[in-house]
Every structure is written in C-alpha cells, then in structure tokens.
Amino acid sequence: MASTRKEAFSSVRFGTLEGLPMWVNYQPNRQTPVSSSDRKISAKIMRANGKDFVDFSPPRALKTEEIPQIVNDFRLAARNAINAGFDGVEIHGAHGYLVDQFMKDSVNNRTDQYGGTLENRCRFPLEVVEAVADEIGADRVGIRLSPFAGYLESSDSNPEALGVYMAEALNKYSILYAHFVEPRMVTVGESVATNKSLLPMRKAFKGAFLVAGGYGRDDGNEAITSGKADLVVYGRHFLANPDLPRRFELNAPLNKYDRDTFYIPDPVVGYTDYPFLE
Secondary structure, eight states: OOOSSOOOEEEEOOOOSSOOHHHHTTSGGGOOOEESSOOOOSSOEEOTTSSOEEOOOOOEEOOGGGHHHHHHHHHHHHHHHHHTTOSEEEEEEOTTSHHHHHHOTTTOOOOSTTSSSHHHHTHHHHHHHHHHHHHHOGGGEEEEEOTTOOGGGOOOSOHHHHHHHHHHHHGGGTOSEEEEEOTTEEETTEEOOOSOOSHHHHHHOOSEEEEESSOOHHHHHHHHHTTSOSEEEOSHHHHHOTTHHHHHHHTOOOOOOOGGGTTOSOSSTTTTOSOOOO
C-alpha cells in the first residue's frame, strides 16, 4: 500500500505463558509471572529464535479483582506510547502472551467471568481493547491475533470460532485494524499445510484487515488483489531487507535473515547491518 508518510505503531504486550527463570527476575520483587491460570508448560519448549530449548517457570493465576489493574496497565502503556511520539498502538493478543492466554482454552481453566465460555474467555481481551481505544482513540488502535497458533502450548480447541467471535466483537470498538496470523503458522518458524483460512474472520471484521505469516512477494500481492486482506505484514523479511518495498517493486533478490541474531542484545548485529540494494 502506498503511503504519504511513515506510520509508527508501538506494540503493547504483557506476559509470557510462563516466565523463564531469568524472566522471573524482571517481575517486581522477583514475583511469579501472572497468567489466566496456573498451568505450567508441560515440557521444554523452543524459544522464538527457533534454536534454544528452555524450561519455563510456573505462573500464578490472576485473581478476579486483579484483572482491572492489568487492563489499566495496558491503558497506561498505550498512553505512554502516544506521549513518546508513536502514531498508534497494536495490542499483542497473539503467540502466547497474556491476552492470548485468556482466549485459548488450552490455558484458561478459570471458573469466574473470565473463563469457561468463549464469551468469557474473550472478556479480558475486549476490556483491554476498550480501555486502550478510550484512552488514545480507536483510530490509533490495532490488535494482533493468532487463533490458529499454538505458541508456548497456547492453543484453542476451536480456533475458527475464536477468530470469528473476536473479529465480530471488535467491530463494536471501531478500531483501525485487526491483524491476524495465518493458520499455517502454528509454532515458531514452522509453516504447515492446512485447509484452514482467515476468510471467515475477514468477512466478519468491518475495519482494515491485516494478515501475516510466511508471506513472500508474490503471494502477498495475491492476497491484496484477491481481497483476502487490505495489508500484508512482513517481519523477518523486513528485518533483513530495510528496503523491502523497493526490492519487491524491482523483484530483486532478498537478503537472507539470520535467525540466530533475532533476539540478541547487540544494537547493530542482526538489526541495522543488513545491506541495502546498491
């Protein structure tokens, strides 16, 4: 999509399915990470770099009376992003983060108003959307969702119903966009063959519909021309190709990304050292 200016969106996300022992140290007073339940990941899980396997520490289930404060944390984070100069905020409701943990029935075993039925499991995510939209304006808000994914053992028994319900429910808040991850992206770095589709969610949501997950140049163009999406989101390819739109325009070769450098603290290596086209 052509644009007359660059849009800068901050991603607002909280929590992991369970915290790594090193992550526990980042909690206030070294407290246990919070979740929708106290379910612990059952085995060693591959980290997002697609290489390392780690054990995760068990979480603590949020008390019902604590949840409004967490919603408020999202609100404050969104306000801080706008004050820092971002154009908008994307709520991270995908890939095993806290919002995802409430939606997915493999994790959420609550018996209060935030668990059980699909409507109850989606209550917390929608409260976050409402709070953020009220704080900074719905036209500055998007949300990322991955109903078909099973990152960090956060999966759902009926992902299509979950995705459609959220797409329909989001219409109430008139947010700028919904950003859905393709069903083929089930776990970190893995694309699987599937007959599942985001089309039901596309039809249900009235705002701009963004898709991501394993796209290249040609199938990205096809997604737009066929009406499957309004925008296609690129992550790994954009990281490795700072001039990606130009390369797509020229159908030029792409730099290969190095997954080993995705999550290292170096401010240059794997971040700003990929070459531009000559």
